[in-house]
Each structure stands twice: as C-alpha cells, then as structure tokens.
Amino acid sequence: MSLRKLKVAVTVVGEATNPSPNNENENKAKRQTVVLGNGSEVVFMPRFVSFDQAWTWFDYLNTHIPWTRPTIRVFGRSCLQPRDTCYVASPGLPQLVYSGYQPHAYSWDDHPPLKQILEAVHKALPGSSFNSLLLNRYKGGNDYVGWHSDDEKLYGSTPEIASLTLGCEREFFLKKKPSKTCQESRDDQEPKSKRLKRNHADQHSFTLKHGSLLVMRGYTQRDWMHSVPKRTKVEATRINLTFRWVLEDPDAMS
Ligand SMILES: O=C(O)CCC(=O)C(=O)O
Ligand SMILES: [Fe+2]
Numbered sequence: 001m002s003l004r005k006l007k008v009a010v011t012v013v014g015e016a017t018n019p020s021p022n023n024e025n026e027n028k029a030k031r032q033t034v035v036l037g038n039g040s041e042v043v044f045m046p047r048f049v050s051f052d053q054a055w056t057w058f059d060y061l062n063t064h065i066p067w068t069r070p071t072i073r074v075f076g077r078s079c080l081q082p083r084d085t086c087y088v089a090s091p092g093l094p095q096l097v098y099s100g101y102q103p104h105a106y107s108w109d110d111h112p113p114l115k116q117i118l119e120a121v122h123k124a125l126p127g128s129s130f131n132s133l134l135l136n137r138y139k140g141g142n143d144y145v146g147w148h149s150d151d152e153k154l155y156g157s158t159p160e161i162a163s164l165t166l167g168c169e170r171e172f173f174l175k176k177k178p179s180k181t182c183q184e185s186r187d188d189q190e191p192k193s194k195r196l197k198r199n200h201a202d203q204h205s206f207t208l209k210h211g212s213l214l215v216m217r218g219y220t221q222r223d224w225m226h227s228v229p230k231r232t233k234v235e236a237t238r239i240n241l242t243f244r245w246v247l248e249d250p251d252a253m254s
Pocket of ligand 2: 149150
C-alpha cells in the first residue's frame, strides 16, 4: 500500500509548551494541526517529551507493565492479537470490550510513572481529560495494528484520543471511511486517474517518532480509520500509549 505523505493542509499553529517534567529548556516543541474536514482533526507534537525522559518511560514500561497478547476475534475468526497490550482505567468505569476481548482494568496506582505521563499529557492539552489508557507494545516490524476506528460507544460520539510513542518509530496511517454521499457515488463512476486526484486528502501518514504525541479529535473515529502496518525491516520495540475518556454512562448519551 502506498500512501502519500501529507504535504498540504498541515498548519503549524505555533509554539506549544511541552510538559517535559524534567527539562524546562526542552519545553518548546512545534505543534501541527491537520484539519481533516467535516469536524475531524489531528494535532501532532513531534517532540512532546524530551528524548531522555521518553527513554526513561520506555524502560520502565517495557519491564514493569504486565503485558499480555490476547486472543481476539476478527471477522468471526479467533487469532492472536499482533501486539502486546495492557489496559489501565480509573475505578467505576464501564468495561472496555473490543474484538470480543475484555481486558482487565489495572489501576493508575499500580504504576506511578503512568500518573506522571498522564499529568504531562493533560498539561499539553488544556481542557482535555483522560481517565483510561490502552498500552500497546510492538516487538518488531511483524507486530502491527490493522485498519480500525476507536468508535466504541463508551467513548461517546467525538472522543479525543492522545497517542504517545516511545522507542522505535513507526508509520501511522489515516484513511477516510467510504461513504455513500452523492459526490462520492459520482466519483465511483469516474476514471481511476480522476478519482485519485479528487481523493488526495482522504489519506494521511505520520512518522511517529520517539517522544511524539498525536491527538485525534472531533469526528475522526466516526469518519476515519487508522493503522500502524507491518514493517519488514523494523526489529526494535515500540511502546504506544493511547489516552482516552470513558463515559460513566454511555447509554445516557444516545
Ligand atoms: O500504536 C498506535 O500508534 C495506534 C494504536 C491504536 O490505534 C489503538 O490502540 O487503538
Ligand atoms: Fe486505534
């Protein structure tokens, strides 16, 4: 699959205060906002946290998190999830279930560095709040996450998801979900060459480097899918933390 790097529609909205808890001098990092359209956007901070701090967090999480590689169900078939995982949530929240798997919810108190990371994320995103965390560990290029949206009901209709990368960099892709609007139905009947031009902004890619933070907002989960594909030449480990807000009563929202 070949997805073009986003060249347009990347707006640098200025210097942001980086919340690196240890080094105030490294607290200046560029923040890019990518407007995806129709109320969806991505904010990307390539240097959210200092290199050294990010390695300290990586080493702690790699050794201390109770990683598991669960069996999940995809298109009716059972398979091993192609990455390690762990789930952390505040008490009293509804259970997370995805791909037929219900992870045990660990407490923030079990791993104090996670509270420090959560605080840093909150500081970088004023007005945002997160009460759960899904951790992923990719132990090399064969580990991946396939195309999906995090559109579970317990996150509500416009969830904000903040995604921190530690360790080996990997490509992160976004592609627009197919929809049967009038315009797109007409596109289907056009020659492929024209269609490709018209759809140029329907896919984006980001290189998620060590210490970067990518935030998906608005209707991104409703209208877009994302993935971290396999990479044959990659051998090193990447740890990814996605912070999310779980609604206390998802049924009250519908
Ligand atoms: O590893 C990543 O960057 C993405 C992980 C992800 O999409 C997820 O856990 O839902
Ligand atoms: Fe996801």
